[in-house]
Amino acid sequence: MTGQAVVIAVVQLALLIFVAPLLIGVIRQVRARLEGRVGPGVWQPWRDLRKLLGKNPVHAEGSSWILTVGPLALVLSSLLLCVLLPLVGALNAPMIPSDLFVIVSVMLLGVVALALVGLDAGTAFGGMGSSRHMTVAALVEPTVLLAIYALSIPAGTSTLSVIVGARLRDPAIIISPVSVLAMVALAIAIMAETGRLPVDNPSTHLELTMMHEAMVLEASGRDLAWLEVGSWLKLAALLGLLGNLVAPWGIVTDMTLWSVLLGIVAVTAKILLLGVMLSVGEVFLAKVRLFRVPELLAGSFTLALLAVTASYLVA
Amino acid sequence: MLTSIFPQAIGLCAGVLLLTSTLMVWRHSLLASIGLLAAQGIGLAALVALIGVHSGDAQLLVVSVLVLALKGVVLPWILARQSRASTRTVEESPHQNPIVALLTVAGLTILSYVVLGRILSHVGAVTAHAAPIGLAMVLTGFLLLVTRRRARSQLVGFLLLDNGIATVAFLTSGGVPLFLELGISLDVLLVVVILYVFTGRMHAKFGGTDVDTLRELHD
C-alpha cells in the first residue's frame, strides 16, 4: 500500500508541475480569444517562468530573509497539496491519510507565507494586499471547514480519498442536496482562496482592487517565479479536487499501468476543462467591490451550513 | 429504478427549493429574484410530479403541470414584464445588512428542522423528512416581506411564502386535492394581479414603490 501511494504521489507531483502552468496558459488563451485577442499561446507561462528563473532577484534595503524563504514556503505548501490530494489516485499511505483538516492547514501555511512576503518589503501596497488577503482567508475558512464537514457525513470520515472513493461507488451521493450545496459553497471558497474573479482580479494592477498582485509587487526574478508557481499549483490542485468530487470517474483505485495512465488523462482533462469553464465564466463576471466580498463569503457560508443541516434530511 | 433514486430525487428538488430561496435573500436585483422565483416554480413542479409518479396518482401530475404553468411561467412573466418596464428601481436596498440576513436564513432553516423534526420524527416517509425545507421557505418569505423596502420585492417574498406553504402541503400530506390547489392558485394569481395593478398605479402616482415613503401619506 505504501509503495503504491509513493508511486501515485510522485506521478501527481510530476503531472501537476507540468499541468499547472499549462492550465494558466489555457485560461489566459481562452480568455484572450473570447475577448477577440490573439493571445500569447498556451505555453507562455512556461516561457515566463524560464525568464524569471534566469534573473537576479532584487531586494530592498530593510527587507529580511522572509522575502527569500516565503516564496519557497508557498511552493512547498502547494507541492504538498499536490501530493496529499487525491488527484490521480485515491490511495493513501497509512501514516498520512489525505485528511481534509490537515490539507486545509497545509494550504493555510502557504497563505501565511504569502501574506508575510507582502508585509516584508515595507511598502503600502504590500501591506494592503496582505491585509485584504488575510481578511478573505479568515472569512473563507468557516465555509471550507463546514463544506468539508458536509462532505464527510455520507462517508463517515474526513479523509478525502475515502470520500472520493465513496462517491465513485455510489454516484447518487453526488446529486444529493447535501453534496450540491456543499459543492457550490466549496467552489466559491476555492475561487476566493485562489484569488480569482469575482473576489480578486488576477490580471489587474489597479491598486484599489488588487490583492494577490499587490503582495507580489516587491518580489522579482526567482522569488516572483516561485510565488507564481506556488499560486498556479494551488489553483490546479484545487480544481483537480473539485473535478474529482463532481466526477470521480477515472481515478485510480487499483494499481495497474493502464489505470494510472487513465487516471493521468482523466485528471488532466478535468483540470483543463474546469480551467476553460473558469475562464469563460470570468469573461462574464465583474470583480465585486472589496466590501461586498464578505457578502459573497457569507452566502457561501450559509450554503455550507445549510448543507450540513440538510444532511439530516436524507438520512 | 425510480424507487431507488426517489429519496435522492426528492432531496435534490428540496435542495433546489432551498438554494433558490437563499439566493433570493442574497441577490438584491429584482430581476434576478424573479428569475429565481421561476426556477423555484419549476423545482416545485418537479417535486409534485415526482410524488405523483411515485404514488401513481394521475391527479398530482395534472397539479404539477398547473404549478409549472402558473409558478414557473405566468407569475414570473407578469412580474418581469412590469419590472422591465421600469428598470430604474430594480436595485433593492434592504433594511437589513445582507450578511445578517443570510445568517438569519441559516438560523431559520435550522429552526424549522428542530421544530418539524420533533413533530415528524415518527413519520418514516422520505417526503416528511424534506418538509422542514417548506417551513424554512415560509419563514424566509416572511423575512423578505419584513426586510424589503420596495413593494415589488415584497411581492417576491409573498410568492416565496406561498411556494413554501405549497411545499409543506405536498410533502406532508402527499398532495392536496386538485380543486383546492386550483382555488389557491387562482387566489394567488388574483392577488398578484391586484398588487401588480396597484404598484403600477403607485409608481405612476408617486414615482416609486418604496414602502417607507408611503408613511408620509399617513403623516
Next chain:
Amino acid sequence: MTAVTAGLLAQGMLALIAAVLAFSVPPRVRSVVGGTLCALTAGAGVITGALVLVGGHGNVTLVLALPVDPLILASSRLGGLFMVVISAVGVLVSVYGIRYAHGAAASRTSWAALAAFLLGMQLVPAAGNSLTFLLMWETMAAASTVLLLADHAHRHQVSSAAIWYSAMSQLSFLLLLAGFGVLGAAGVTTFSASGASVSTTPAAGLAFVLLIIGFGSKAGLVPVHVWLPRAHPQAPSHISAAMSAAMVSVGAYGALLVCTRLLPGGPPWWGVLLMVFGGVSAVYGILQASVTSNIKVLLAHSTTENMGLVFLAVGASVLLRSYHATAAADAALLAALLLLISHALFKATLFLGAGAIQHATGEIDLDRLGGLLRRMPWTAATFGVAALAAAALPVTSGFVAEWTLLQALIHGSRLGGTPVAVVVSVAMPLAVAVVALTAGLALLTFVKSYGIAFLARPRTAQPAATEVPIGMRIPMVLGALAVLAVGVLPGPVAEMAASVLPATRAPFLHTIGLGGISIPSIGVVLDPAALVVLAAAIAVPVAMIVRILSRRHPTRMTALPWGGGGSRARPRMQYTATSYAEPLVRVFDDVLKPSRDVQVTHAGESRYLVERVQVEQRMADVVETRLYRPVLNAAQRFGVLARHAQNGRIQQYLAYSFVALLVVLVVVAV
C-alpha cells in the same frame, strides 16, 4: 511518606524559603535568589505532577484548630496534569524574571508575591476538598493582585486595572463559595466522592451554573472577561505570562473538575450552556484581538478566545456524553486538555516575547514597531513559532489540539451512522463553524502581530533595539521548542492527557509511527512527523534548484522599494496594525461598533488642497459599555444616596448601632 507527598510538601517549603529570602537578601542579588527559588518551587511542582501522572499517590492532611474541615492535598491524575503544565510555565517565567525584572517588579514584595502566586496555582489542582481549594484559590488571587500593583506608583492606569482585577477576582471567589456551598448541601464535600448520583437534581444545576461562571471569570470568558485586557498590559511581562498561561488554566481546571469529577453525567443543557459560553467567548475574544494594536492586549484577548475553545470542547463532551456518544465525548475532552497544554506553552512564549520587545524598544504598540526580525533574531524566531501555534498551523501544538477538537465535533453528531439527537445535530455544525471562524481570525491576528512587529521597517525612529540577554532568551527558546515538540510528536503528550480521562476503558488512544496519534474509536489518524518527513523529501530537490540558481544569479540589494512612481517610500507610508485590521473592522462593524473621527485641514487658498488629515478610531468593548456601565452607574447612584447616611456625626453612627442592636433583639424575640 511517598514521593508525591514529599513533592507536595517540598513545594510549600521552597515557596516559603523564597518568600523569606526575597525579604532578607540585599537588592543586588535579590532577583537571582528570588528567581532561582521560584523556579525551584515550580520545578518541584513539575516533578510532583509528573510522578502523579506515572501513577504515584500521596496526600497531605492538615487538621486545623478551627472547627472546619481539615486542609487536604491529595493527588489525582487530572490535578497532576495541570500541576505539570502550570509549574512548567512557572519555571519559564521565574527564569525569565531573573533578568527581566527591574524597578518595582524586582522589589521584595514582588518576588515574595510571585512565590506565593506560583504556590497557590500549583496547589489548586492538588486540593482535596473545597476548603483547601478556596484557600489556594484566594492565595493565588491575592498574590496576583499584589504583583499587578507592583508599578502603581509610576503609572496611574495600574491602579485602575488592579481595581477591576480584584473586583472580578472577588466576584469569582464569591460565586465559587456559593457554588461549593450548594454542592456541600447537596452532599458533595470532598473531591474524591463523585456526585454522579445528584447530577440531575436542581441543586446540582444551581451549583453547576455558579461554579462555571466563577471559573469562567478566572479563565477570562465573556462577559466576565473585563479584567483580562486591563490587567495584562499593566503587569510586568513575566507576570502577564504567568497569569495568562497558567492562571487561566486553573480556571479551566475548575470547569473540568466540576464536569468530570464532582458532577459527572450532567444533563444535556449543561453541555449546551458551556458550549454557548465558550463559543461566544471564542469568537468575541479573537475578534477583539484581531482589531487591537497593543500587543499585550491582543494576547490577552487571544487568551479569552483559547479558553472559550476549551470550554466549548468541555461542553461538547458533556453534551455528547449525555447522549451516550462516548467515543466522541472522550475525544472532545482530550481536545480540551490538548488545547490547554498547547495554550499554556505558546501563550507563555508569546508573552515572554512581548516582554522582550518591550525590554528592547520600550514599546508595546504594534503601530509604532517594525523591522525587529533583523535586530532580535531569537525573539523573532520564538515569537514566530508560538504565533504559528496560536494560529493553529502545523507543525505546532496548536494544530494538534484544534485538529482533535474538529474531529471530535464532526464525529459527534452521528452514532454509527444515525443522527444522535436534534440538539446535537444543531450544536455540532454550529460549533464547527465557530471553531473555523475563530481559527480564520486567529490566523489574521497572528500574521498581523508577527508581520507588523518583526517585518518591514521600523515605523517610528527607535533607539537601536538589540537582542535581549541570554537569560531571557533561554525561557523563550524552551517554550518554542516545547511547542514544536508537542506539534511534531504529539503521541506521548496525548497519551498522558488521555490517561487523565475518566473511566478510560480499552486504550482510547494509540501512539503510532514516531509520535503520531490514532483514535481508533472514531477512526482518525494524525502523524505530523510523517508530514514533516514528506515535506523534507519535497524540499530537498527544491532547495537544490534554488542553490544552483542562486549561485548563477545572486540576489542584489537595492535601497529603493517600489514606491509608486519612483518616489522614495517612507517608513511612515507602511501599513500599520490598525490599517491591517481595517477591512475586518468594516466587516464586523455591527459587533465592534467602532467610532471614527476624520478631521481634514484644508490648505488656506483652496478646499481641494488638503494639508492634513487626521483619523481617529476608537473601539469600545461592547460588553463593557452595555453590561457593566449600567450596573456601575447604578452602584454609583446608590453610593451617592448612601452618603446621606454617612455625614461624619459620631452621635448618628452610635444611633445606627443602637438601632441595629434593637433590631437584632426584636428578631431574636420573635
